[in-house]
Amino acid sequence: MGDAGRGPLIESVTSAVVGVTDFGPHLDLFCGELGFEVAAEGVVEAADAARLWGAGLGDVEVRLLTAAGAATGRVHLLKVDDPVAPAEHPHTLDVGLAGLNLYTRDIDASHDRLVGAGHPWISEPSRYEVPLGETVVSVTEGYCLGPDGVGLVFVQPANARGTQAWRTDPGRHYTELTSVVAHVPDFEAELAFWGPDGLGLSAWYDVTFSSPGIEEMADLPEGTVLRLAFVASAEGGSARIELTRVESGHRGVDRRGVQRPARGLGHTGWSVRTEDVDAAVRRASGTGGRVVCRPFDTSTPLHGDARLAVVETPNGISVELWHPF
Template identity: 55%
Template sequence: MSDHGPAPLVEGITAAIVGVRDVDPHLAFYRDRLGYEVAAEGTVPAAVADALWGTGTAGVEAVALAAAGADTGRIHLVRVPEPLAPAEQPHNLDVGLIGIDMYARDIETAYAQFTEAGLAWSTPPATYGVAVGEQEVMVTQGVCPAPDGTAVVFVQPATVRGTAAWDADPGRLYTELTSVVCHVPDADAEVGFWGPDGLGMSVWYDVVFSSPGFDTVAGLPSGTRMRLAFLAGEKTARIEVTSAEGEHGVDRRPTQRPGRSLGHSGWAVRTRDLDAALDSVRRTGGSVLGEPVETADPLHGKGAAASVTTPNGVSVTLYEPRA
């Protein structure tokens, strides 16, 4: 324990879990085009996968992708033979998991290269402002559909904020995942779950704003008022919790389950103390879906893991590595 209270139970979102029908198109996208490396691959044993995700009696093929060797901000590809629903990219007003974000060094060049390769972006690069206190923060981003319904958001930051991949390899065109996005009905509960009084992430800002530029980029009705809470730990990926005033879109939470759904279907989060993290989950309105299970697999290494949901039903695999 430090002079500032107990150490945070989590350091950030270690990985986004992405369900895939076939690994090869994802390797072509993330590895060959974006420069991620295969950090580990193999099978999550049947007993572990079923305990965590309810996948049944077969082992689950999995690949862990890392940017410049970073142990955080990763992409966990999990093969799903019989998905709960067809692949479909979420809309920003849908409830549940939305996009996965990473920095691009030159977003216009990235867009041109993708276009030349025949890969269309659903949202070309655009710049908009977000009011944070008395300042307006300018954001430049674009969205490219990845295989199996995953929305990859490329952001060219005005100010670079801690990225392990660019620290390790400043010449890279793309970073590890810098943030993951969920759109939820109860933002207060989600912030409480992840924040300083929960699992220990910091609230960098929590604002309500309306921006014509953002409405255009995000495909929102004109004049939409959006709450954006940005939570950060010591490492990427950070969390963008969004909540729009008024009508929501499709509730995708029932079909966003790791190991059973295609696309962005959950988060993997490393913790220093699994028992304490599970206590925090219960205390802050989340649900623990089963007892911790011991594992040694390509996604979590050797350790103990448990499946939980946040107060808004986001699926999270918490795990504690063993020495």
């Protein structure tokens, strides 16, 4: 298939890829507490696992989690038998993949319930203000420490944008994942990779700000200045990419070397559905990405019958591109 025009090739990130030592604690959290369902399970066979994630893994056990059947904001759980590093929760100052965000109807009730279930939070839910055009809006968030280094950011929005799970089931307490977050040193290169001349998303919000509220919520030093951009489909209704960069000189650990799908624990990559994986790979390569695995045809529990490839963004984030047959 060709790559005619410069139209969008993706709608945003379809799934976050999460490495686990044991499915049980994650199923207890995502399914037992947050209302996700196991939509598929099985193994990615060794030959496919080697192409996608590197040699020597053998068969990789996987689970696909969805919220109210939403086609976006999903979770791919990959069982990691020999992790490259111990599980550790990324800090907002750390470089690499960070939190997984989702909406809650009542953040105080979520905090009390999840803490009682053994999932501690960095702090009580906090409210902070961010600029939005000529106005300022309030955001209420809290950071929960999940198993295997997974960080979950719960957001009680003042004005919730539409989500697929809440449209399907308006009575749900939680949505699908609404954002996946990455702290990237080369902000402009990452925007170009995902943007209109890259895979086709729009950066509709790009601000630099500081806030005592976010410092409290995320355990940040006083005076931390953040740049934040939301990157998503112009159509809306899909999980967004949140790109961040600390502009105030504070720095944490660079975690990108251990955030490798099927080898690392916690948030280790993204899976992105496209209508034309070959064109998406060409576009990614032409906007600063690195091709890790050329497109090939296969069938897995995570994708069904599909054509898959793997690229890395200019900041080293592993992205699986695929389109279903």
